[in-house]
Amino acid sequence: MQISLKWLQEFIQVNRPPAELAQALTMGGIEATGLREVGGEFDAVRVGEIQEIHHHPQAQKLSLCRVNLGNREISVVCGAPNVATGQKVAVILPGGRLPDGRLIEAAKIRGEVSEGMICSGAELGLNEDSEGILILPSEMSLGSPLAQALGLSDHLLEVEVTPNRGDCLSVLGIAREVSALTGRPLTDASPSVLEEGPPAEEMAGVSVECPLHCPRYAARIVEGVSIGPSPPWLQWRLKTAGMRPINNVVDVTNLVMLERGQPLHAFDYERLRERRIVVRTSRSEDGPFKTLDGLERTLDSSACMICDGVGPIAIGGVMGGAETEVSASTRTLLLEGAHFSAASIRKTARSLGLTTEASYRFERGVDPSGVPVALDRAADLIRELARGQVARGRIDIYPSPIQPASIQLRTSQVKRVLGISLPAKTLGRYLGHLGMEVSTKGKGILVARVPTHRPDLTQEVDLMEEVARLHGYDRFPKTLPSRHEAPVSRGSQRDFLMRVREILAGAGLQEVINPSFVSERELEILGLPKGHVDLGALRLRNPLSQDGALLRTSLISGLLRDAALNFSRGIMDLRIFEVGTVFHPGEEGALPREEARVGGLLSGRAGPALWSEEKRELDFFDLKGTLENLTRSLRLPPLRYRSPGAPYLDPRRSATLDWEGKVVGVAGEIHPALRQRLDLPQSVLLFELSADLQGIGLPIPSFKPLPRHPATTRDLSILVEEGMAAEEIMVAIREVGGEWLREVTLFDLHLGAPIPSGQKSLAFALTYRAEDRTLSGEEVNARQEAIIAHLSKTFGARLRS
Numbered sequence: 001m002q003i004s005l006k007w008l009q010e011f012i013q014v015n016r017p018p019a020e021l022a023q024a025l026t027m028g029g030i031e032a033t034g035l036r037e038v039g040g041e042f043d044a045v046r047v048g049e050i051q052e053i054h055h056h057p058q059a060q061k062l063s064l065c066r067v068n069l070g071n072r073e074i075s076v077v078c079g080a081p082n083v084a085t086g087q088k089v090a091v092i093l094p095g096g097r098l099p100d101g102r103l104i105e106a107a108k109i110r111g112e113v114s115e116g117m118i119c120s121g122a123e124l125g126l127n128e129d130s131e132g133i134l135i136l137p138s139e140m141s142l143g144s145p146l147a148q149a150l151g152l153s154d155h156l157l158e159v160e161v162t163p164n165r166g167d168c169l170s171v172l173g174i175a176r177e178v179s180a181l182t183g184r185p186l187t188d189a190s191p192s193v194l195e196e197g198p199p200a201e202e203m204a205g206v207s208v209e210c211p212l213h214c215p216r217y218a219a220r221i222v223e224g225v226s227i228g229p230s231p232p233w234l235q236w237r238l239k240t241a242g243m244r245p246i247n248n249v250v251d252v253t254n255l256v257m258l259e260r261g262q263p264l265h266a267f268d269y270e271r272l273r274e275r276r277i278v279v280r281t282s283r284s285e286d287g288p289f290k291t292l293d294g295l296e297r298t299l300d301s302s303a304c305m306i307c308d309g310v311g312p313i314a315i316g317g318v319m320g321g322a323e324t325e326v327s328a329s330t331r332t333l334l335l336e337g338a339h340f341s342a343a344s345i346r347k348t349a350r351s352l353g354l355t356t357e358a359s360y361r362f363e364r365g366v367d368p369s370g371v372p373v374a375l376d377r378a379a380d381l382i383r384e385l386a387r388g389q390v391a392r393g394r395i396d397i398y399p400s401p402i403q404p405a406s407i408q409l410r411t412s413q414v415k416r417v418l419g420i421s422l423p424a425k426t427l428g429r430y431l432g433h434l435g436m437e438v439s440t441k442g443k444g445i446l447v448a449r450v451p452t453h454r455p456d457l458t459q460e461v462d463l464m465e466e467v468a469r470l471h472g473y474d475r476f477p478k479t480l481p482s483r484h485e486a487p488v489s490r491g492s493q494r495d496f497l498m499r500v501r502e503i504l505a506g507a508g509l510q511e512v513i514n515p516s517f518v519s520e521r522e523l524e525i526l527g528l529p530k531g532h533v534d535l536g537a538l539r540l541r542n543p544l545s546q547d548g549a550l551l552r553t554s555l556i557s558g559l560l561r562d563a564a565l566n567f568s569r570g571i572m573d574l575r576i577f578e579v580g581t582v583f584h585p586g587e588e589g590a591l592p593r594e595e596a597r598v599g600g601l602l603s604g605r606a607g608p609a610l611w612s613e614e615k616r617e618l619d620f621f622d623l624k625g626t627l628e629n630l631t632r633s634l635r636l637p638p639l640r641y642r643s644p645g646a647p648y649l650d651p652r653r654s655a656t657l658d659w660e661g662k663v664v665g666v667a668g669e670i671h672p673a674l675r676q677r678l679d680l681p682q683s684v685l686l687f688e689l690s691a692d693l694q695g696i697g698l699p700i701p702s703f704k705p706l707p708r709h710p711a712t713t714r715d716l717s718i719l720v721e722e723g724m725a726a727e728e729i730m731v732a733i734r735e736v737g738g739e740w741l742r743e744v745t746l747f748d749l750h751l752g753a754p755i756p757s758g759q760k761s762l763a764f765a766l767t768y769r770a771e772d773r774t775l776s777g778e779e780v781n782a783r784q785e786a787i788i789a790h791l792s793k794t795f796g797a798r799l800r801s
Contacts, residue, residue: 001158001159001160001161001169001241002156002157002158002159002240002241002242003156003157003158003159003171003174004154004155004156004157004171004237004240004241005018005021005154005155005156005157006151006153006154006155007154007171007237007259008157008171008174008175008178010171010187011171011172011175011186011187011188012175012178012179012182012184012185012186012187013184013187014178014182014184016182018035018155018157019035021157021178022035022157024178024181024182025157025159025174025177025178025181027469027472027473027474028177028180028181028469028470029162029469030159030160030161030165030168030174030177031159031160032157032158032159033158033159033160034156034157034158035155035156035157035158036155036156036158037153037154037155037156038152038153038154038155038156038240039147039152039153039154040147040153041098041099041125042099042124042145042146042147042152043096043145043147044092044093044095044096044097044104045090045091045092045096045119045124045145045146045147046069046090046091046092046093046143046144046145046146047069047088047089047090047091047136047140047141047142047143047144047145047146047149048067048068048069048074048088048089048090048091048118048142048143049067049068049086049087049088049089049142050065050066050067050068050083050084050085050086050087050089050118051066051067051068051073051085052065052066052085053065053066053083053084053085056077056109056110056112057111057112058110058111058112059109059110061079062077062078062079062109062110063077063078063079063083064076064077064112065077065078065083065118067089067091067116067118068142069091069142069143070141070142070143070144071143074091074093074115074116075112075113075114075115076091076114076115076116076117076118077109077110077112077114078118078133080118080120080131080132080133081131081132082131082132082133082135083118083132083133087133087135087136088135088136088137088138088140088142089118089119089133089134089135089136090118090119090124090133090134090136090146091116091117091118091119092104092116092117092119093115093116094106094115094116098119098123098124099123099124099125100123100125104116104117118133119133119134120132120133120134121134121229121232121235124146125239126232126235126236126239127229127230127232127235127245128244128245129229134232136149136150136232137231150232150233150236151233152236154240156240157174159174161364163364164364164365164456165364165456166261166342166361166363166364166365166366166455166456167261167365167367167453167454167455167456169261169360169361169364170257170258170259170260170261170262171258171259171260172188172259172260172261173261173453175188176434176435176453179433180430180433180434180435180470181433181470183433190373190376191373191376191377191380192376192380193376193379193380193383193390194380194383194390195390195391195392195393196389196390196391196392197223197389197390197391197392198391198392199391199392199393200219200220200221200391200392200393200394200395201393201395203221203269203275203391204219204221204269204272204275204276204277204334204395205275205276205277205395206219206276206277206278206279206395206397207276207277207278207279207397208279208397208399209278209279209280209281210279210280210281210304211399211400212341212344213279213281213304213316213340213341213344214279214304214316214338214339214340214341215339215341215368215398215399215400215402216338216339216368216371216396216397216398216401216402217277217279217336217338217339217396217397217398218336218337218338218371218372218375218394218395218396218397218398219277219334219335219336219337219375219394219395220334220335220337220375220376220378220379220390220391220394220395221269221332221333221334221335221390221391222332222333222335222379222382222383222386222388222389222390222391223331223332223333223388223389223391224331224332224387224388224389225249225330225331225332225333225382225386225387225388226386226387226388227247227248227249227326227327227328227329227330227386228247228248228386229245229247229248230245230247230248230251230252230385231248231385234248234251234252234255234385235251237255237258238251238254238255238258241258243258243357247326247328248382248385248386249266249326249330249333249382249386250266250326252378252381252382252385252386253265253266253335253378254357255381256374256377256378256381257357257358257361257374259377260370260373260374260377261361261366261367261370261453262337262361262366262367262370262371262373262374263317263357263358263361263362263366264335264336264337264374264375264378265306265314265320265335265336265358266326266333266334266335266336267313267314267320267324267326267333267334267335267336268324268325268326268327268330268332268333269332269333269334270330270331270332271313271323271324272308272309272313272324272334273308273309273310273311274308274309274310275309276308276309277306277307277308277334277336278306278307278308278309279304279305279306279307279316279338280304280305280307281301281302281303281304281305282299282300282301282302282303282304282305282312283301284301286299286305286311286312289305289312289315289321290321290322290323291315291319291320291321291322291354292319292320292321292322292325293319294322297315297352297354299315299348299351299352300351302344302347302348303315303316303344303348303351304316304317304340304341304344304345304348306336308324314336315348315352316338316340316344316345316348317338317340317344317345317348317358317359317362318345318348318349318352318354318356318358318359319354319356319358319359333382333388335375335378335379335382337371337372337374337375337378338371339366339367339368339371339402340362340366342362342363342364342365345359345362345363346359346363349363365455365456367451367452367453368398368401368402368452369402369451369452369453370453371396372394372396375394376394402452404449404450404451404452405449405450405457405458406447406448406449406450407447407448407450407457407458407459407460407462407463408441408445408446408447408448408460409427409431409445409446409447409448409460409463409464409467410444410445410446410460411423411424411427411444411445411446412444413460413464414427414464414467417461417464418464418467418468418476419476419477419479420471420476420477422467422471424440424444424446427446427467428446430466430467430470430471431446431448431463431466431467433470434451434454434466434470435451435453435454436448436449436450436451437449448463493596493691496634496691497579497596497598497691499633499634500579500598500630500634500691501577501579503629503630503633503634504577504598504600504626504630507626507629507630508575509575509576509577509600509602509626510575510576510577511576511577511578511579512558512559512562512576512577512578513578513580514555514558514559514561514562514578514580515548515558516551516552516580516581516583517540517543517544517547517548517549517550517551517552518537518548518550518551518552518557518558519546519547519548519549519550520546520549520550522557522561523535523537523550523553523557525674525677525678526556526557526647526648526674527647527648527671527673527674527677528647528648529647532647533553533584534553534554535553536553536584536585537550537551537552537553537583538550538551538583538584538585538592539551551583551592552582552583553582553583553584554582554597554599554688555578555580555582555597555598555599555688556599556646556648556686556688558578558580558599559576559578559599559600559601559686560601560670560678560684560686562574562576562601563576563601563603563680563684564678564679564680567680567681567682572603572604572605572681572682573603573604573605574601574602574603574604574684575600575601575602576600576601577598577599577600577601578598578599578600579596579597579598579691580596580597580599581594581595581596581597582594582595582597583595595690595691595692596690596691597688597689597690597691598630598688598689598691599686599687599688599689600623600626600686600687600688601684601685601686602618602622602623602626602684602685603618603682603683603684603685604617604618604682605617605618606618606619606622617682617683618685619653619669619685620653620654620667620668620669620685622685623667623668623669623685623686623687624641624667626687627639627657627667627687627689631693634693636659636693637659639657639658639659639664639665640657640658640659640727641655641656641657641667641725641727642655642656642657642658642725642727643655643656643723643725644656645666645667645668646666646668647671648670648671648674649666649667649668649669649670649671649686650668650669650670650671650672651671653668653669654666654667654668654669655667655668657687657689659693664689664690664692664693665687665688665689665690666686666687666688667685667686667687667688668685668686668687669683669684669685669686670683670684670685670686707769707771708771709769709770709771709772709773709774709775710769710774711742711767711768711769712767712768712769712775712777712780713765713766713767713768714765714766714768714780714784715763715764715765715766716733716763716764716765716766716784716787716788717748717761717762717763717764717799717800718761718762718764718788718791718797718798718799718800719755719756719759719760719761719797719798719799719800720759720760720762720795720796720797721758721759721760721795721796722751722758722759722760724760724795726746726749726762728795729762729764729791729795729797730744730746730764732790732791732794732795733764733766733787733791736783736786736787736790737766737768737783737787738783740768740769740770740775740779740780740783741766741767741768741783742767742768742769743765743766743767744764744765744766744767745764745765746762746763746764747763747764747765748761748762748763749761749762749763750763761800763800766784766787768780768783
């Protein structure tokens, strides 16, 4: 939004350079994104008066004009049809440039010398009238620069207003901000209106049938108006604000909106059927509505409509209708000023895909108390510029006035939140600068009565934010505020599952979402034994189809369905996971028992194919690594892997996952028989975990100093029965190794020759370290021998030679 600083000075006198003012606004929370000077483009244009006019001897449509510039007279050839003796006009002399950059030179036109150019409003960029010259007010001094005579020299400030600060979408709103930041008083005075004729209430009636959409509706009537172009100063203000001048009445409504932030609308009074206004919501029988832009729009039942005695004439707060727009033949106006619900206007504008200057402001909040002031200002300007007569009084329907909010502000809370201590007197002064009435309620407690133009201030912390920006962010001490750490909690299951998603996604898996319904065939095809808990699925009374007649008891069916679909479309490398809920029957008469689970599926290549490396398929150890990364990142204790896994997994390449004897999931490669039943072109790896893992997290990590003494490593290679789980052996090694044994790692597994049939070779790396000294070789060897003896006795293990 562009703000004229000259216009701003009408509300507050600021003795600061424009750049300094822009910086102050930015530091106060209203970002100034640009500052430019205007009016210099008119430096070569002077005010002149036409003394004589003669017909051009060689051209019927041209005139020879003698123009007085105060200190001299010049001859100008002019082709405008509205040129006349005695007019004050804008003249540009040879050597000058028009605002569009064109250079003006003395020239012979059809044999007659022209010593300059009499300009039209379009040539000067002041309006769009290119048919005739610009006629200036008669009181202007001859020879004076046009920018000085019309007050065109100005600075334009570009500001970015946040959505919650609708009060700053006007010159008055920015003036209030400048007043608050500088402490200088506003000079805004309520406009007075010269009223004539009959009372407005006798000329028109107003009723509001939807006060929730339109809490306040007011109107004034102006008779005997003469529609025409606005004066140059008004057109210039609109153009510098980015708006197109239309006529003196519409321009006034736009000017007041820019000035005070209150959108207004003028209706042709003579076109109002039954001479009344009805504010109601849209009805189906209304049909499409033709707006001012010539388009027909269909509205839903929530749209607030402005109607006359027969039907709609405007979309409240958005755009007027074509049937009642002000035209050259308009003589009497009904001038509307209203307060519309921000939510209502936002919904209507979004549904229509239509954003106007009015809706933009109403959506962000307009001051309901500003309606009558804006109406009076507009009516008085129309009386002056369109020579109208304002009917006595105004119609104002406001059944439930919006009261200013009262908010408490505690000095103790200001210190706690902002980190600075400010006395109540200072806080009261800051709030007073914002136009609030401040009173005291006990020691250290202020009560601020918030003006209605600040609907964004609703709670104590909002007042603290206002105090902070008025005090100045640059004045805050450069120290961190003190704080007390609250006890660390594990958080909700929702937070836990969000963390699970982040970890798995970070490991390269993509999340999938499957329906909670499965078919009987999907359960049967898993080959679960009779009586298995996952076969007790709940049946829906009204399934949408038989393919989804049961509530799922596991995530596995959905993941396999996803794999089959991807394989059928040529996507062979899969890494997917799902976080979802499974359902099991509850006690008789009770609701189903719900359980959150995490499932995953891996299939395809372990990595991209490289010319220097052989292609490797994902295997059980990739799946195990994924699970270990998940549990380690969640700070969960290591899971135990025990054979066998679920019935649908290969017993040689799967495991049941448990923690302290409690089964928490399964992991492994799909059973070959199931793969054949599903007709899968390649094997897949699956896992499923219960979200109950949330309750078994480790303590909060604490700092441990770096070891001061070196470690000693030993390798241990043993032969055991092929069915023996390496996990059980590692647990036994840790128990015997004691506090010196810091780490046990399985680094080799070997089957087949030269290993005897029915046995396998396992190789472990053991790391020893003491806290208080360097361990001797004899101490480490003794501990190693104890481990070997224990493994031999417990598992029948023997050293591999």
